[in-house]
Amino acid sequence: MATAPLLAARGVSKSFFGNPVLRDVSIALQPGRVHALLGENGAGKSTLINLLSGALRPDGGAIEVDGRPVWRMTPAYAQQAGIAVVQQELSLTASLSIAENIGLGAYPRRFGLLDYPELAVRARAACDLVGLREPLSVPVGHLSLGRRQMVEIAKALYRRPRVLILDEPTSSLSATETKVLTELLERLRGEGIAILYISHRLNEVMALCQHVTILKDGACTADRSLEGTDAGGLVRLMVGRDPGDLFPQWQASVSTANAISVRNFSAGLMRDVDLDIRTGEVLGIGGLVGQGQEDLLLGLYGAIPARTASATINGASSLPSGVPKANALGLAYVPADRKREGLHLIHSIITNMMLPAFARLPALKLRSRRAERETARGLAAQLGIKGDLDRPAQALSGGNQQKVALAKWMPHHPLALLLNDPTRGVDVETKREIYMMLRNFAAAGKAVVLLSSDTPELVHLCDRVAVVREGHIVAMLERGALSEEAIVSAAMGAEQRQVAA
Amino acid sequence: MTAWKETVGGRRALTILRSRPFLTVAIVAAVWIVASFVSRGFGAYGHLRYLVELAAVIGLVAAGQTFVVIAGGIDLSVAAIVTVSAVSLPLLSWQADPTGLTAVLAVLALTTTIGLVNGLGVALLRVHPMIMTLAMATFLQGLLIIIAGGSAVTAENPLVRWIGNARPAGIPAGVLLWVAVSVIVLAAMHATSFGARLFAMGANPLAATLSGVPFASTTLAVYGISGFTSGLAGVLVLGMNGQGYVGIGDPYLLASIAAVVLGGTSILGGLGTYAGTIPGAILLVTITALITVVNASPGWRSILFGSLILGLLLLSGREQARR
Numbered sequence: 001m002a003t004a005p006l007l008a009a010r011g012v013s014k015s016f017f018g019n020p021v022l023r024d025v026s027i028a029l030q031p032g033r034v035h036a037l038l039g040e041n042g043a044g045k046s047t048l049i050n051l052l053s054g055a056l057r058p059d060g061g062a063i064e065v066d067g068r069p070v071w072r073m074t075p076a077y078a079q080q081a082g083i084a085v086v087q088q089e090l091s092l093t094a095s096l097s098i099a100e101n102i103g104l105g106a107y108p109r110r111f112g113l114l115d116y117p118e119l120a121v122r123a124r125a126a127c128d129l130v131g132l133r134e135p136l137s138v139p140v141g142h143l144s145l146g147r148r149q150m151v152e153i154a155k156a157l158y159r160r161p162r163v164l165i166l167d168e169p170t171s172s173l174s175a176t177e178t179k180v181l182t183e184l185l186e187r188l189r190g191e192g193i194a195i196l197y198i199s200h201r202l203n204e205v206m207a208l209c210q211h212v213t214i215l216k217d218g219a220c221t222a223d224r225s226l227e228g229t230d231a232g233g234l235v236r237l238m239v240g241r242d243p244g245d246l247f248p249q250w251q252a253s254v255s256t257a258n259a260i261s262v263r264n265f266s267a268g269l270m271r272d273v274d275l276d277i278r279t280g281e282v283l284g285i286g287g288l289v290g291q292g293q294e295d296l297l298l299g300l301y302g303a304i305p306a307r308t309a310s311a312t313i314n315g316a317s318s319l320p321s322g323v324p325k326a327n328a329l330g331l332a333y334v335p336a337d338r339k340r341e342g343l344h345l346i347h348s349i350i351t352n353m354m355l356p357a358f359a360r361l362p363a364l365k366l367r368s369r370r371a372e373r374e375t376a377r378g379l380a381a382q383l384g385i386k387g388d389l390d391r392p393a394q395a396l397s398g399g400n401q402q403k404v405a406l407a408k409w410m411p412h413h414p415l416a417l418l419l420n421d422p423t424r425g426v427d428v429e430t431k432r433e434i435y436m437m438l439r440n441f442a443a444a445g446k447a448v449v450l451l452s453s454d455t456p457e458l459v460h461l462c463d464r465v466a467v468v469r470e471g472h473i474v475a476m477l478e479r480g481a482l483s484e485e486a487i488v489s490a491a492m493g494a495e496q497r498q499v500a501a
Numbered sequence: 502m503t504a505w506k507e508t509v510g511g512r513r514a515l516t517i518l519r520s521r522p523f524l525t526v527a528i529v530a531a532v533w534i535v536a537s538f539v540s541r542g543f544g545a546y547g548h549l550r551y552l553v554e555l556a557a558v559i560g561l562v563a564a565g566q567t568f569v570v571i572a573g574g575i576d577l578s579v580a581a582i583v584t585v586s587a588v589s590l591p592l593l594s595w596q597a598d599p600t601g602l603t604a605v606l607a608v609l610a611l612t613t614t615i616g617l618v619n620g621l622g623v624a625l626l627r628v629h630p631m632i633m634t635l636a637m638a639t640f641l642q643g644l645l646i647i648i649a650g651g652s653a654v655t656a657e658n659p660l661v662r663w664i665g666n667a668r669p670a671g672i673p674a675g676v677l678l679w680v681a682v683s684v685i686v687l688a689a690m691h692a693t694s695f696g697a698r699l700f701a702m703g704a705n706p707l708a709a710t711l712s713g714v715p716f717a718s719t720t721l722a723v724y725g726i727s728g729f730t731s732g733l734a735g736v737l738v739l740g741m742n743g744q745g746y747v748g749i750g751d752p753y754l755l756a757s758i759a760a761v762v763l764g765g766t767s768i769l770g771g772l773g774t775y776a777g778t779i780p781g782a783i784l785l786v787t788i789t790a791l792i793t794v795v796n797a798s799p800g801w802r803s804i805l806f807g808s809l810i811l812g813l814l815l816l817s818g819r820e821q822a823r824r
Binding site: 301322323324333341342344346347351354356357358359361362363364365366408 | 697701705707710712722771
C-alpha cells in the first residue's frame, strides 16, 4: 500500500494472569477507511483497543503510529498522536455539564485560567457535528443513555482526531441517532480520518465499513475487504471452531411436562415473553450480552419485580414473590458474578455451602456444627473440592469458587436450576465437570436453564436454545437446528437484511 | 517442640489465643493489674464490682449494637432509646400492679417498637441505617423534651429499684441481668440459623438475598433487638440512678459502638462476636475510671478518652483490608 497506516498493531500478544487473550494479532488502520472489528464476546476486541490506545501495553509485538513503532505507548501519547477512543462503557461524569465533559482533560486556557467562552465555542462545534442540540450547560446526568453516547462521541471529535476508535457506539442509540452517526462517519472518512468501528450489528457493518478484521479466541481469523462478503460469511468466520470432547455425550432426557411456564412475562428489560421450560431439559438462553437475559432469570427467581399474565412454576400458579418463596418452590439460582453475588468471600467454605440451609430453616433452630461439617464434607467430596473447609472462600480458585456456588443448592434438591453464565472465567477441567453435572441433573428429571455467553456451550449442551434480542425471545432453536451460526445470526438479527436506518 | 500445635486441641488453643476477644480480655486484665499497683483502692473487690456494674449498662446497649453491626448496619438511636426508657418508666405507674412489672414490660414493648420502626425504614424504605437511626434519635429527643421538659423524674417502681440496687449473693442484680442477656445473645448469634443469616447479610447482602435469606424480616428483627436491649439498659440505668432525665442516655452512643469495635467486630459487618463486646465494655469503663483517677479537668478527660480509644484500636490491630 502506498500510504503508511496511521495506526497499526504488528503481531501483538497479551495475556492476563497467564491466560492468553490476544495471540499474534495484526491490524492496520488506513486513512479514509472505516475498518470493522468483529468477534464474539471475549474474543479480545476490547483488549486490542486498549493496546491501540495505550491503556495497556502488549506482551509481544509492536504498536506503530505513521509506520514508526512506538516504544512505550501511553494514553497521553495516543492523545498527542490524534487517537481518540469512544469507549463502550461511558467515561462521562454525570454531575458535570455537557461542555465540561467534552473538554475534560483538554480545557482551553487563558492566563492560566479555564477559558469558558473558548470552551463553549469549540464544544458547540463538536456537538453540532453529532446533532446534539441540548444547551451546553445541562449536566450529563440529565441526558438519556443515547444522548450521553453522542456526548461521548462529541468528546472524541473535540480533540480533532486523526484516528477514531468506536466501541459499539450504536448499542444505545435510536434509529435517528444511528443515522446521524452514520452520515458523520461517512463525512469524517471523506476527510481522511481512519476509523475503527466495533459493532455487533452486522447490517450496520455491511453498510458502513470497507474492511474487516475478525477475532476469534484472541487470534485473527480474517483481515480482508468487505467487498463480496455477506453477513452469513462473517458469522461463520466468527464462530467456526472445533468443540473437542469438552462436552458430555448428549442424550435426550426431556419430557413433555412443564416445570416452568409463563405467558406475557415482563421483568427488567424483558417484555411480554412466553416461555415453557420442560422437566428433564437443559434450556439454553443465548444472545448478545445485556439484552435482558439476566432479567429473565432474576424475574423468575423473584429477585426483581416481574409481571405475567399467567404462570405455573413447579405446580404453583403464580410467580414467586421473593427469593425465599422461589426457593420453597424448588428454584435455585447461580449468579454470574460469583465474587459479588454468589459467595461470601470472607466466610469459610462450610458457611458458604450451608447458607441456603440457614436461610430456610426456622430462625431460632439450633445449629449442629457437626451435621454442617458432615454435609459440607460430602459436597466437597462429590465435587472434588480439596483442602481445609474452614478456609475462607476467597482462598479458592475461580473454578472451585463456582463449584461452591453450585454445591450449596445440592442438599435442597432443587427442581429447576437457573444458571447465569456458570462457566465464565472457569478453567477447562471445571467446565467439563459442570457440564457433566448439568446433564446429569437434567437426566434426573429436573429442569436446567443455562444462560450463557459461550455459544459452543449452548450448542453442545442444550436441548433447546432461546435467543434473546432487545428484551424478546427472537428465536427458539430446537436441538436439530442448533448451530453456532444459527444462534449468532439470530442474536444479531442477521436474517433481517435491512440496513440500519 | 512445636508438636502440640499440630494436635486438634493445640490448634484450637492457638486460635483462641490469637482471637480478638481473648486479646481484649488480656488488655483488661493487664490494665487492672497495673492500675491496682499505681492507684490504691483501684484493685479492691468493691471497686472492680462497681466497674462491672457500670459496664453492664454499656454491655446491654452494645448487645443490640453488635447484632446491628454484624448484619451490616449501625444504630445511632441507642442513646435516645435509653433515655426514652429511663424517662417514660417513671411516668407509667399503675397502682394495680404492686411489683411494677407491667410498667417495665410496657416500656420494653415501646422501645422494641421504636427499633422495629428503624428496621422498617432501613429494610423497606431503603433509607441508609445512619440516616434512619440518626433521624429517629433526633425525633425522640424532641419528643422527650416536650413530654418531660428539663426536670428529672423519680422512679417509684419497686422492680426497677430492685434491679438497680439489689445484690443477691453479693452480685449486683444488673450484672446478673447482663450475664443472662449475654448467654441468650451469644446463643442466638452463634448457635441459630438466625445468627448465621446476620453474618451472611453483613458480609455480602446481595449474595445473601440471592441465597434466600429473608432480608426484610431479618433486618427488622435486628433493629427490634437493638431497641429492646437499649430499653433494658434504660431500665437498669434508671434503677441505679433513681432518677431519669433527658440526656441520661447520651454517653451510651459512642460507648456502645466503641465496645463493639474494641471487641473485634468489623464495623463493615459480617465478622465479629458479642464475646468480644463484653470485655470491650469493661475496658471502656476501666479507661473512664483511670482518667477520673488522673484528676484532669472535664475537657482534658474527653480528650484523653478519645485518644485512648484510638490508641487501643491501633494497638489491637486495625480493620484488615477487604474486598
